Amino acid sequence: MAKSRSSTGRTFAAHAILITWTVIALFPVFVTVINSFKSRRAIFADPLALPWPEHFDLVGYTTVLKQGDFFGYFQNSMIVTVVSLFFVLLFGAMAAFALSEYRFKGNTLLGLYLALGIMIPIRLGTVAILQIMVAGGLVNTLTALILVYTAQGLPLAVFILSEFMKTVSDDLKNAGRIDGLSEYAIFFTLVLPLVRPAMATVAVFTMIPIWNDLWFPLILAPAEEVKTITLGSQIFIGQFVTNWNAVLAALSLAILPVLVLYLIFSRQLIRGITAGAVK
């Protein structure tokens, strides 16, 4: 009896902690979303009040949709994020497979070198990157951003995926070799599906910094037609006046696509995080 009561108590404590944490984590999102539906006066009068019914106002959204090419920014962000993510996962997985599967001289050293980028922020190289992009005529193109983000995401991807690929059964790969599958077929049809949870983990950790980044769009692609949504939203933040309705509306809209991508990956992600724990 005593034992079961103490375990109920523990469950309760655990849930209390988790719920508190969830509330704290979601609070800024919640405040952003409710205030995006309010008039400017209502935002400042009572920031925590719900927009329904008397304060309800869509002025923020109408401003956002009228000013600037908001859908264009959206599209740019989407292209940059999805294409970078694709390359990070593809090249990261291929490098990880080579490092974990084949024995060759300098294997460990190469692995360390590829993972080094986790510790060195890519922004330290901004000036050099800008020079390269200028020399290559890539300034103000989405290609410039995709290249930089691919480079930025690869170290973590290689690091995490190569650990996971070591766990894929050697027998399975060898069975494929005996049955005449090429190394590419083994990689794409046998190994990749088995490391899907790890791929999802890498995808989420890679995607969010790219979507949120302001630095590289500002430096490498500030032109109107290649602006990302994060950069595009900055027009509402002025030195003297900030259009809070518009900023909050833009932020609320910007949450949506990441949320969708996250939901797609999250089922896999949870399996990835707990994979080692349950086995």
Next chain:
Amino acid sequence: MGALDLKSVTKSFGTTEVIKGVNLEVAEGEFCVFVGPSGCGKSTLLRIIAGLEDASGGDILLDGKRVNDVAPAKRELAMVFQSYALYPHLTVRDNMGLALKQAGVAKAEILKATDKAAGMLSLERLLDRRPAELSGGQRQRVAIGRAIVRTPKLFLFDEPLSNLDAALRVATRIEIARLHRDLGATMIYVTHDQVEAMTLADKIVVLRDGRVEQVGSPMRLYNDPDNTFVAGFIGSPQMNFLKSAALGQMGETTGIRPEHLNIRHGGPISGTISHVEKLGGETLVYVRTEPHGLLTVRLFGEHDYGVDSTVQLDIEPSRAFHFDADGKRLR
């Protein structure tokens, strides 16, 4: 078709030598079993034969042709793995047919071949399932079916039964023996279980530490072992090793199998019974003796002996083996 010849094959991983010069001939249609303790290099040797590892030295000949540089898929062999290694995303039929599909065989042919293999292994009702929906025994049969479908010259098995429970292991063992008779193909079978080795093999290769200790038929190894390692490894329960000097026998060590050690009043070795195992058909009596240590006596039928009682043992001198200080057999 399917004769294998290994000529001083060696293999090193970095600086550690795992296979230390193996010479071996396996004739066409022979069932050859590699036995040895865990970590002695059985799987490594099998992977070298399959082409999954490169040999560091020596030659591998299949039907007289050197195949060191031939890709695994081109060696016309099939392998069954301990972990089954079925493709998780393919159905049983596609698992079995993949090799033929890769080789560019026509669809109708593949269908015929998989149907035939499924018939031999009673897998007909499982053809559309995926590996995750099968039990361990069924998975192992699919893995064997995948090997059969290719009609290889040479079958390689790497401890195929060690993940199965005891009853299933016996049934699958019999099935593999039947397949060998029906197909007449050369088979190389790795196991650390000497019962599997004894029951299946035409020829047993005993490996230790990357070296071949002895090659021969099961009964040859049982009745005529070359050294203490082979004598101790083949046969269950294990052979007893006694001090020759205390018995007035030649050599350093005298080996006697448990069935050739008898309990006889007035026998030359006396000791106390430390444990008795009754198995119905036979009774194993463990006797602690000075200076030979714990000896096993195997008696047929049921016998009653009290633990801690004193008994005398007698050996059948004609069935004793004599070994020198290095464990080499003295004949």
